[in-house]
Amino acid sequence: SSVLSNVPAGRMLGTAWPTPNSAVGTLNSLESQKTHLKNTCLQYHLSLLLKSHFLCLLKNEMRLIIIFLCTYVPKTAAGHCKWAEVLKDLEQIRTSKDIDVTLYTADTDEDKECQGPVMRCFFLETEVILQECRIKKCSKTQDVFNIWKSGNASLENNKLETTKPAKCKECEEYEEKNFTEFIQSFVKVIQKECKH
Secondary structure, eight states: OOGGGGSOHHHHTTOOOOOHHHHHHHHHHHHHHHHHHHHHHHHHHHHHHHHHHHHHHHHHHHHHHHHHHHHHSOOOSGGGSTTHHHHHHHHHHTTOSSOOOEEEOOOTTOOGGGHHHHHHHHHHHHHHHHHHHHHHTOTTHHHHHHHHHHHHHHHHTTOSOSSOOTTSOOGGGSOEEEHHHHHHHHHHHHHHHHHO
């Protein structure tokens, strides 16, 4: 007999008959691959979820940064101030020769807590200028109207405090000054407001 006669037929062809131990091994190997595949799929889905969540957070963070920059960057120039248009209109009417009124003019050096009531007084006195311009048909009536309209909108939206601290003066307690002095003071107050 030859050497090959002792070797099972399956071995000669390179195949093996499964034994109970090899079948369990194959099953365990398949289970291991299946578990690995499940873990890979789970990791992939988690990765997608985290990636989209991270991008969402990043978007929200960018929004917060933009809001922060818009809110807290100092407003030193008139172009960056909510009162920029009013300041521009005040410059337009400053040299008007056809407005001749005396107006309660708030002090430009009032305490910070009185700033809202001071602004309110200036805008209320602007209505007097507007009435005078309508009567005399001033050349700057539209500019005066724009100032009054901005102030009125702020008063309606409670941007300017309607209640004032006890130490702040009423509008009528301030000295009456001519139109030129009133406008100069109004411009100073707005410039001061724009710097805060």
